[in-house]
Amino acid sequence: MSQHDRTHHARIATGKGDPQCFAGTAGGPSKFKVGDRVRIKDMPDIFYTRCQVYTRGAVGEVAVVTHESPAPEDEAWGHVDKSEWFYIVRFKQTDLWPEYPAAFAKDTLQTEFSERWLEAV
Amino acid sequence: MSHDHDHDHGHNASAPMVDEISDFEALEIAVREICIEKGLFSAEDHRKFTEFAEHIGPTPAARMVAKAWLDPEYKKLVLTDAIAASKDVGVDYLNPTGFGTPSDYTDLRVLEDTPTVHHVVVCTLCSCYPRPILGFQPEWYRTPNYRRRIVRWPRQVLAEFGLTLPAEVDVRVEDSNQKCRFIVMPVRPAGTEGWTEDQLTEIVTRDCLIGVALPKPGVTSNLELPVHRAAKPAHH
Amino acid sequence: MPVPENMHAPAEMAECAANWTPVPLLEEIKEHGRVWGDLADQYGVTNPDPPWKTSLDGMCEVLASGSCSSMAAAEKRWLAGDVVREAMDAPLPLLERRWEEDELSATLYQDVPFPERQLLALTHSLIKRGLVDPDVLKTKMKEVHERLTAT
Numbered sequence: 378m379s380q381h382d383r384t385h386h387a388r389i390a391t392g393k394g395d396p397q398c399f400a401g402t403a404g405g406p407s408k409f410k411v412g413d414r415v416r417i418k419d420m421p422d423i424f425y426t427r428c429q430v431y432t433r434g435a436v437g438e439v440a441v442v443t444h445e446s447p448a449p450e451d452e453a454w455g456h457v458d459k460s461e462w463f464y465i466v467r468f469k470q471t472d473l474w475p476e477y478p479a480a481f482a483k484d485t486l487q488t489e490f491s492e493r494w495l496e497a498v
Numbered sequence: 499m500s501h502d503h504d505h506d507h508g509h510n511a512s513a514p515m516v517d518e519i520s521d522f523e524a525l526e527i528a529v530r531e532i533c534i535e536k537g538l539f540s541a542e543d544h545r546k547f548t549e550f551a552e553h554i555g556p557t558p559a560a561r562m563v564a565k566a567w568l569d570p571e572y573k574k575l576v577l578t579d580a581i582a583a584s585k586d587v588g589v590d591y592l593n594p595t596g597f598g599t600p601s602d603y604t605d606l607r608v609l610e611d612t613p614t615v616h617h618v619v620v621c622t623l624c625s626c627y628p629r630p631i632l633g634f635q636p637e638w639y640r641t642p643n644y645r646r647r648i649v650r651w652p653r654q655v656l657a658e659f660g661l662t663l664p665a666e667v668d669v670r671v672e673d674s675n676q677k678c679r680f681i682v683m684p685v686r687p688a689g690t691e692g693w694t695e696d697q698l699t700e701i702v703t704r705d706c707l708i709g710v711a712l713p714k715p716g717v718t719s720n721l722e723l724p725v726h727r728a729a730k731p732a733h734h
Numbered sequence: 735m736p737v738p739e740n741m742h743a744p745a746e747m748a749e750c751a752a753n754w755t756p757v758p759l760l761e762e763i764k765e766h767g768r769v770w771g772d773l774a775d776q777y778g779v780t781n782p783d784p785p786w787k788t789s790l791d792g793m794c795e796v797l798a799s800g801s802c803s804s805m806a807a808a809e810k811r812w813l814a815g816d817v818v819r820e821a822m823d824a825p826l827p828l829l830e831r832r833w834e835e836d837e838l839s840a841t842l843y844q845d846v847p848f849p850e851r852q853l854l855a856l857t858h859s860l861i862k863r864g865l866v867d868p869d870v871l872k873t874k875m876k877e878v879h880e881r882l883t884a885t
Contacts, residue, residue: 441607647882
């Protein structure tokens with residue numbers, strides 16, 4: 378990724394860390410809170426995303442409101458002027474994989490999303 | 499592409515991996531599983547020897563877990579601000595670069611196991627890993643085999659590591675796909691009453707911190723094993 | 735570490751020297767299996783070893799002993815020139831494996847790069863001892879391949 382400007386990252390994150398350097402830049406409080414039920418939107422990801430295909434359309438519960446940061450879909454191209462809240466969402470495995478054994482119905486999986494991927498259920 | 503840094507911002511995020519199961523890879527697994535089925539060794543014993551083969555000593559993350567087991571106040575800090583808690587075990591995420599290295603991201607989260615919930619960590623997208631506190635990823639953590647299957651068949655994959663969890667323990671897979679990094683804090687095992695921090699640190703092996711093994715008294719990451727030298731060494 | 739003068743394979747091992755019968759399944763893997771060097775080049779990977787290498791090392795170790803202390807004791811005796819077979823009740827004692835690996839690396843598998851030939855040699859040793867059946871192995875490999883590529 379030679380075209381990516383790493384000195385920019387170092388400049389904004391020095392002394393604070395990343396994502397801490399983006400604290401307070403999402404333009405307000407988080408839209409969702411711990412315990413909220415959310416559905417993962419199935420949006421196109423033509424260029425770059427870190428939102429896994431296996432979660433698209435699934436419904437889960439917000440487990441942690443983690444931090445503010447530019448979404449990877451923007452940050453990958455150097456756009457860091459707009460941030461979003463990030464959430465760790467907990468899914469029941471049986472909601473992600475139809476063949477997941479019913480004997481282990483309480484098994485779960487957690488993964489993280491930026492706010493744009495979530496809608497209230 | 500750089501290999502000293504697990505998560506670039508570009509769209510080609512991770513170091514490349516071989517996305518193909520070769521006959522040799524299948525052969526290694528098949529021979530191993532036949533031996534296990536025949537009772538020549540257990541999957542867990544094999545995992546221990548493999549961990550040893552990867553030369554993993556106690557990590558700062560192991561000490562963090564051991565300290566948290568002993569000190570409820572420190573445990574609170576570990577669970578709410580793991581970056582701050584890291585300093586107590588000699589890891590400053592902002593040094594030496596000032597912005598976090600070798601993994602750029604500095605949101606460390608500790609997943610606390612309970613008697614009924616067991617966590618296991620993966621990065622399905624590449625191989626995100628809390629390197630400042632846990633060192634380099636083991637090779638298997640980077641394989642498509644682990645990354646693809648642990649999210650979908652976690653109990654099967656854990657059993658391949660020799661960890662069979664009873665049905666009353668729920669498995670929680672953590673897919674580390676953004677800027678958070680994770681380690682697992684296992685339940686302190688029975689038989690460690692009265693142990694010192696150093697003793698406890700030794701049994702929290704790397705695999706326990708990823709969640710593919712559980713700590714046990716007597717099982718440490720720095721076993722004394724002899725070096726076997728070939729009479730006629732094969733040249734590499 | 736200096737190699738003691740008396741370090742040599744016991745007589746009963748040496749007798750097997752001419753017994754390296756090719757195993758058809760392993761010959762097929764030798765001919766058609768893609769070695770790490772090729773795969774690494776194709777995918778642009780720079781790791782010197784395939785991901786299964788440490789697992790293979792772990793398997794060799796665990797086959798050599800159920801306990802580390804007995805392995806250390808066995809090696810100490812061996813280095814002292816005292817090769818005691820009964821002390822080695824492991825499925826595949828380390829001295830035998832290393833000796834066979836060396837022999838096979840110089841004969842049947844001399845054209846196979848390392849560590850693929852280490853894996854072929856280990857498998858060969860296990861087949862030779864009746865610990866692994868080639869037909870079972872063939873079926874198992876197919877099953878493993880299907881499991882690892884399941885979608």
